[in-house]
Amino acid sequence: MSKLANITRILVIMISLIHPHTCGFARAAAWEFTRAVTANITRDENATPKQHQQRVVQETYTRFSNMFVGTTFSIDLQTFQRKLPPLRKKFSTWNSRKTKERQQYLEVFSAENWKKLPAVRKAEHSLMNCQGCFHRYSVYQSFFPVCSKEFKGCSMRSPIAVAQDLASNMRTNSASINATRKECQQAAQKIHDVLSPAFEQTYRTPLGEAFAMIKEMNLQTKKSKVEKKKERRDCYKKAKLSVESKWKETEVWKKLTLDDNGQVVESEFEVEGRKHSLLDIRKKILEQSSEFMREKSDEQYYEMSESDIIGSLKAIGEYNEAKDEDISCLRQKLIRIERTRHFKTWHDLSTVSNHSHLVFMVTLLYDPAVYYTNEEFKIKTKQEVDVQAKVEVPQVHIIARSSSADSEQLAYIETRTECLCKLTDPISTENGNEVTDVMRFFHGDSPARQYESGQQKGGHFYCPVCGANAHRVYELEYCLRSKYISLAERQQVVLQGPIGQKKSLERNNKPFAKLSKQELIRELSARGIYEGNRKDELEKLLTDELHGIQRVPALLFHTPNKGLETINCQNYEILPFEPLHDI
DNA sequence: GAAATGAACTAGTCCATACG
DNA sequence: CGTATGGACTAGTTCATTTC
Numbered sequence: 001m002s003k004l005a006n007i008t009r010i011l012v013i014m015i016s017l018i019h020p021h022t023c024g025f026a027r028a029a030a031w032e033f034t035r036a037v038t039a040n041i042t043r044d045e046n047a048t049p050k051q052h053q054q055r056v057v058q059e060t061y062t063r064f065s066n067m068f069v070g071t072t073f074s075i076d077l078q079t080f081q082r083k084l085p086p087l088r089k090k091f092s093t094w095n096s097r098k099t100k101e102r103q104q105y106l107e108v109f110s111a112e113n114w115k116k117l118p119a120v121r122k123a124e125h126s127l128m129n130c131q132g133c134f135h136r137y138s139v140y141q142s143f144f145p146v147c148s149k150e151f152k153g154c155s156m157r158s159p160i161a162v163a164q165d166l167a168s169n170m171r172t173n174s175a176s177i178n179a180t181r182k183e184c185q186q187a188a189q190k191i192h193d194v195l196s197p198a199f200e201q202t203y204r205t206p207l208g209e210a211f212a213m214i215k216e217m218n219l220q221t222k223k224s225k226v227e228k229k230k231e232r233r234d235c236y237k238k239a240k241l242s243v244e245s246k247w248k249e250t251e252v253w254k255k256l257t258l259d260d261n262g263q264v265v266e267s268e269f270e271v272e273g274r275k276h277s278l279l280d281i282r283k284k285i286l287e288q289s290s291e292f293m294r295e296k297s298d299e300q301y302y303e304m305s306e307s308d309i310i311g312s313l314k315a316i317g318e319y320n321e322a323k324d325e326d327i328s329c330l331r332q333k334l335i336r337i338e339r340t341r342h343f344k345t346w347h348d349l350s351t352v353s354n355h356s357h358l359v360f361m362v363t364l365l366y367d368p369a370v371y372y373t374n375e376e377f378k379i380k381t382k383q384e385v386d387v388q389a390k391v392e393v394p395q396v397h398i399i400a401r402s403s404s405a406d407s408e409q410l411a412y413i414e415t416r417t418e419c420l421c422k423l424t425d426p427i428s429t430e431n432g433n434e435v436t437d438v439m440r441f442f443h444g445d446s447p448a449r450q451y452e453s454g455q456q457k458g459g460h461f462y463c464p465v466c467g468a469n470a471h472r473v474y475e476l477e478y479c480l481r482s483k484y485i486s487l488a489e490r491q492q493v494v495l496q497g498p499i500g501q502k503k504s505l506e507r508n509n510k511p512f513a514k515l516s517k518q519e520l521i522r523e524l525s526a527r528g529i530y531e532g533n534r535k536d537e538l539e540k541l542l543t544d545e546l547h548g549i550q551r552v553p554a555l556l557f558h559t560p561n562k563g564l565e566t567i568n569c570q571n572y573e574i575l576p577f578e579p580l581h582d583i
Numbered sequence: 584g585a586a587a588t589g590a591a592c593t594a595g596t597c598c599a600t601a602c603g
Numbered sequence: 604c605g606t607a608t609g610g611a612c613t614a615g616t617t618c619a620t621t622t623c
Contacts (some may be wrong), residue, residue: 457596
């Protein structure tokens with residue numbers, strides 16, 4: 001038998017009006033039409049019974065074909081004629097105890113309801129293997145009395161039929177015993193096991209999940225670990241947003257800036273932080289550490305003999321014998337050193353209960369020239385004190401809500417530089433001796449130091465101090481040869497080319513990002529590099545030239561072309577190592 | 584038709600906390 | 604203590620569109 005003939009045979013076999021998956025609308029229509037036609041058409045006197053029967057079928061078929069247009073319902077007259085009698089038999093011999101179901105069946109699948117169906121819904125139906133009936137009318141389809149062995153397997157596939165079988169089984173076999181909890185569970189489990197596969201296949205939803213949709217059952221799908229966490233996170237996010245919105249209500253400021261066309265633009269910005277001014281911190285530390293200071297008045301210095309002064313200088317390693325300095329020079333030097341304090345800034349970011357925070361701390365550096373050593377203090381007061389620990393207690397400078405993005409952290413530069421400019425404002429001890437304060441060091445973890453120095457974060461040049469190539473950081477010799485790049489040098493590197501200069505002045509936090517080819521050529525030629533043709537080659541050259549320098553040091557962000565001395569940071573250095581936390 | 588441009592994506596870095 | 608998760612960043616790839 002050829003393949004085509006095989007397929008045809010299967011198709012012919014498949015057509016049946018009583019198959020469980022035959023369209024309900026088709027069945028009901030065929031039945032109603034054949035009844036109406038039989039009642040309405042009177043037999044011609046000349047016609048034989050067979051001829052009359054033929055006419056009835058012909059008329060029924062015509063009405064049927066008119067109602068169901070389209071290939072999915074196509075059926076030829078002969079087949080229709082052959083398949084009609086079993087259907088008539090089903091309807092006429094429908095179980096008399098289930099007339100209600102029969103009535104409902106015919107109502108639901110009435111011609112009227114079919115007409116009301118929108119075209120999209122109609123398209124779901126077909127004479128055989130009707131998906132529309134299977135998915136949307138399975139309850140009513142299950143009323144149709146299919147007991148043929150041939151179709152039993154098919155009917156079992158319908159979860160409704162399976163459920164009905166189970167229920168009737170339970171009714172007939174129910175024993176009136178007091179079931180234990182375990183038996184109860186086992187029975188329910190069995191029902192689930194039998195029903196679940198058919199249900200899931202039909203509705204593409206696990207049975208349990210579908211049960212959870214029924215309100216009366218009061219069931220809930222158990223959330224997975226991931227879902228639980230997600231829920232919790234969403235909750236945190238919500239709380240964060242509500243806090244932020246409240247902050248916005250109270251802390252909105254206005255500022256005037258120039259746009260690209262030189263027009264003054266008023267814009268709003270939010271401040272979500274608090275600051276102790278550097279001046280307050282300096283005064284506070286001066287007061288707290290006064291008992292440890294080896295403070296002398298001007299008179300006392302002038303009363304010191306030459307040998308005393310030289311001895312004091314020697315003690316702090318500041319006496320240079322080769323240099324021939326006179327006594328007044330040495331005295332001034334000693335006064336300067338003993339009245340100069342050095343400070344260190346620490347910066348870090350952290351998340352506290354899902355909110356990102358930024359902190360700047362300021363610490364005074366212990367200097368034996370200014371403060372007593374532990375031994376000296378013990379001789380003086382008989383107390384055993386760790387002077388350095390007392391002196392180097394860190395003070396909170398700025399604490400604020402801020403994301404770790406550079407752009408956001410740079411918003412705090414203005415207020416920092418404002419404080420640094422006032423570093424030269426004189427403050428005096430109780431005895432009226434003026435002290436000089438110097439901002440000396442910066443320390444923090446890698447991202448913090450990268451932020452402060454203007455180095456890129458990550459990538460191939462992540463070292464915030466020397467910009468060593470990431471591929472070679474394990475070569476000791478290479479690392480030792482890599483030079484410390486000072487903040488002033490970094491500033492010069494950025495400003496060397498016209499584009500870097502222009503974009504820095506525009507306060508672009510990434511002046512070398514996304515340059516066009518023309519800009520790349522200009523930038524490179526200003527740096528004496530004339531190689532490269534294609535854009536990617538030029539980009540690579542510039543990357544190598546900058547070795548990770550991304551912008552001017554953070555403190556110069558607002559005044560990129562001014563010297564560090566304008567913000568009293570000429571001695572400011574970023575420490576090359578990552579220390580322990582201050583707090 | 585090659586190069587430039589821009590968007591979207593992946594993979595990897597470091598930082599950190601939350602949680603069982 | 605290990606795992607999960609998230610943000611911010613660099614670096615590289617792919618793909619489609621535009622420009623020269």
